[in-house]
Structure formats: structure tokens, C-alpha cells
Amino acid sequence: MKNIAVLGSTGSIGQNTLDIVSEFSDRLRVMGLSAYNNIGLLRSQIKKFNPEFVAIRKDNIPVLKRDLDSRVKICDTNSGLKNMIASKDIDLVVVAISGSGALESVLEAIRQKKTVALANKEALVMAGSIIMREARKNNTQIIPIDSEQSAIFQCLQDRNKKELRKIYLTASGGPLVDASPNRLKNISVREVLKHPRWKMGKKVTVDSATLMNKGLELIEAMWLFDVSVDKIEILIHRQAIVHSMVEFIDGSIIAQLGVTDMRLPIQYALTYPARWQGVLKSLDFRSLNLAFEKPDFDKFPCLKLAYQVARAKGTAPCVLNAANEIAVEAFLEEKIDYLDIYRIIKSVLSKHRVLKNPSLKEIISVDKWAREAAKKLIN
Ligand code: MG
Numbered sequence: 001m002k003n004i005a006v007l008g009s010t011g012s013i014g015q016n017t018l019d020i021v022s023e024f025s026d027r028l029r030v031m032g033l034s035a036y037n038n039i040g041l042l043r044s045q046i047k048k049f050n051p052e053f054v055a056i057r058k059d060n061i062p063v064l065k066r067d068l069d070s071r072v073k074i075c076d077t078n079s080g081l082k083n084m085i086a087s088k089d090i091d092l093v094v095v096a097i098s099g100s101g102a103l104e105s106v107l108e109a110i111r112q113k114k115t116v117a118l119a120n121k122e123a124l125v126m127a128g129s130i131i132m133r134e135a136r137k138n139n140t141q142i143i144p145i146d147s148e149q150s151a152i153f154q155c156l157q158d159r160n161k162k163e164l165r166k167i168y169l170t171a172s173g174g175p176l177v178d179a180s181p182n183r184l185k186n187i188s189v190r191e192v193l194k195h196p197r198w199k200m201g202k203k204v205t206v207d208s209a210t211l212m213n214k215g216l217e218l219i220e221a222m223w224l225f226d227v228s229v230d231k232i233e234i235l236i237h238r239q240a241i242v243h244s245m246v247e248f249i250d251g252s253i254i255a256q257l258g259v260t261d262m263r264l265p266i267q268y269a270l271t272y273p274a275r276w277q278g279v280l281k282s283l284d285f286r287s288l289n290l291a292f293e294k295p296d297f298d299k300f301p302c303l304k305l306a307y308q309v310a311r312a313k314g315t316a317p318c319v320l321n322a323a324n325e326i327a328v329e330a331f332l333e334e335k336i337d338y339l340d341i342y343r344i345i346k347s348v349l350s351k352h353r354v355l356k357n358p359s360l361k362e363i364i365s366v367d368k369w370a371r372e373a374a375k376k377l378i379n
Helices: 012-023 039-049 058-065 077-086 102-111 121-135 145-158 204-210 212-224 263-271 303-314 316-332 338-352 358-379
Strands: 002-007 030-032 053-057 073-076 092-095 115-116 141-145 162-169 230-234 240-247 255-257
Touching: 002 012, 002 077, 012 030, 012 092, 012 263, 030 039, 030 077, 030 141, 039 053, 039 058, 053 058, 053 077, 058 073, 073 077, 077 102, 092 102, 092 263, 102 115, 102 121, 115 121, 115 263, 121 141, 121 212, 121 316, 121 358, 141 145, 141 230, 141 263, 145 212, 145 240, 145 255, 145 263, 162 212, 204 255, 204 316, 204 338, 212 230, 212 303, 212 316, 263 303, 303 316, 303 338, 316 338, 316 358, 338 358
Parallel strands: 002 030, 002 092, 030 053, 053 073, 092 115, 115 141, 162 230
Antiparallel strands: 162 240, 240 255
């Protein structure tokens, strides 16, 4: 029996994770759940999975406690999440919280020597060097949940890094891949949120429209697989069947393919290193017509920024991430236009002097500074 905690259980990754747990209820057990403010859904998850610990924002605790079994330990996310992660009964922590708020939980899980199934991108983008150093020190495994990182993880398995020539990171292209540059000038929030392939949260859908999502994945892959960013090439692959590929020095390429369904990489993260009988249908190769294109860096300049900050390392990716979070939030609130997202990130980056080997404290203060700087530009 594997005992798991799901942080961010009411988001789309969290819900899919729990779907898989229900499929394998004889082998997986939910010990902990945490959510932000979707109390209704969290309550039904508690009733169904009967976890030992639940963490939620403090002001939501009284509402959640109403008509719930009193045996469940309900705590405040701020003060109680650490204790939940530290519980000796938990083997694996699924980090499905979006945004930079996940950083602390990721580090705590690593320090408690829990296996981390990581869906969050921002933590690694902000503090990749620190997270990977801590993971090595504590001998903890980070298993990616994101479909592309999971693909690379699967293709690279046990290979010597010296044999790696290149990583092909694939991108569906997002909802605006065919939009004319003119249309991008006044595209609405509603149009941006229509994603053709994956159904996801709002933040990540906007990120996939600007291709910043791929930019964040680029930085994430650089840390996760310890490769130079110049060995990672982004390919637009609209069908989203090849989830990413790895090329070795002899020219051989290994790709990971599968139906477009988040449950595939999530299940692998939960069952790794084993594979369990899945519920998804097989690929029908006769109906496939796989195509790959170069991304348009002029139409999606956020990708350029991502390569730049990945080369600069230090605090640069943290600034990019923070400014992006604030800009996307402002776009969703219709305070700025779509194209302003890039302008704001670029402008905040230009004001920042990169610290080469930042401590966690410095990263957190740079993150805060970048958010303020972005907010000032928005106002
Ligand atoms: Mg992805």
C-alpha cells in the first residue's frame, strides 16, 4: 500500500490524481488532502477518501468542519501543512498546487524524505538549483507529473548523461498558435481560455497561449534533468501524441507517446518505477498523422525570454516567473491586454540585476520585488 498526500486536491491535476487512486484503491491510499477554497468539492473528497489529515485556508476551517466526521484532523494551510507532510504515514506527496506557493511544500517534502510527484512548475523555475541540491542531499526522488517532463523522465531512464545529445520538448502550440499577429492585439480573456487540447486551470491556459508554459517547462527540464538549456529544443506538435523525445549521441531517438490524457503521466508518477494496468485506450497508429514545427519566436516572444533567463540562471528565472504570475492575473482581471503580459515581464527583467548563486531567502525576496515591480507597471 502506498500512502499519499495530494496538495491541491480540488484542482484539475488533484482531481485526476484522486480518480486514479479510486481505480487502485487496493494499492493506493489517500492520507492527506489540501485545497485552497473549493470547500464543497474538498468535503466530498474527504467523505470519499477518508484521509487522516486535511489542510485548508484558516478562514474556511469552520465551514468545512460542519457536518464532517470529527476524526479527520483539519488544519490551517499556513501552519499545519508542514506537519501533514511530515507525517510518517505518508510515502509520496503529490504537489498539484499551482503558482509559487508550492515552493515551501516541495522543499518540506524533500527534507522529510518523501517521494515528490511534482505537477507544479513554478517551484522549480524559482529555485531549481536549491530544490535539486536538497533532493540529492536527502536522496529523495522527484517524479514529474507534467506530461512532457514525464516523457523525458521515461525516455532518459537510467541512461548516462554523457550519452545525451538533445531533448525535444514538444508543445501543442496552445489556443493562439494560428492567430494572426494582428488578432493578438485585442484578443479577449474568453478567447484565450479556449484551449484545444488540454482542459486546465486558467493560469496555465493563459501560459499555454503565450507559450510561457513551454518556457517554464524549458527551465524546469534544465533543472530536473541537469542539462544545458541549449540542448533542449522546443517543437510545436499539435496532436500532442509525442509527449517529448530524447536524442542520444549515436543519433538514436527515444520518444514517449500516448493518448492525450493527464491521467497517464499522473498514474506513472504514482506507480513508478512499476507500471500498472491502466484504464486508457491504446493509440490507434493508423489514424495518426504526426507533424512537428518550429515555434514562432516573434509571435511568442515569451519563449525568447525563457531561453534568456535559463541561460542566465541565478535569480533570473524567479523574476520571469513572478512577473508572469502578476501579469497573467492582471490579464485575467482584464486590467491589461494580452500583449502587455510579455511587455511587463520584459520590463521587470530589465530592471533586475541577476544574483548568481542565490539563497532561498534571496530568492523569496527577489520574487517579492519582481511582483511589486510588475504591479507598479500594471497600475
Ligand atoms: Mg505540459
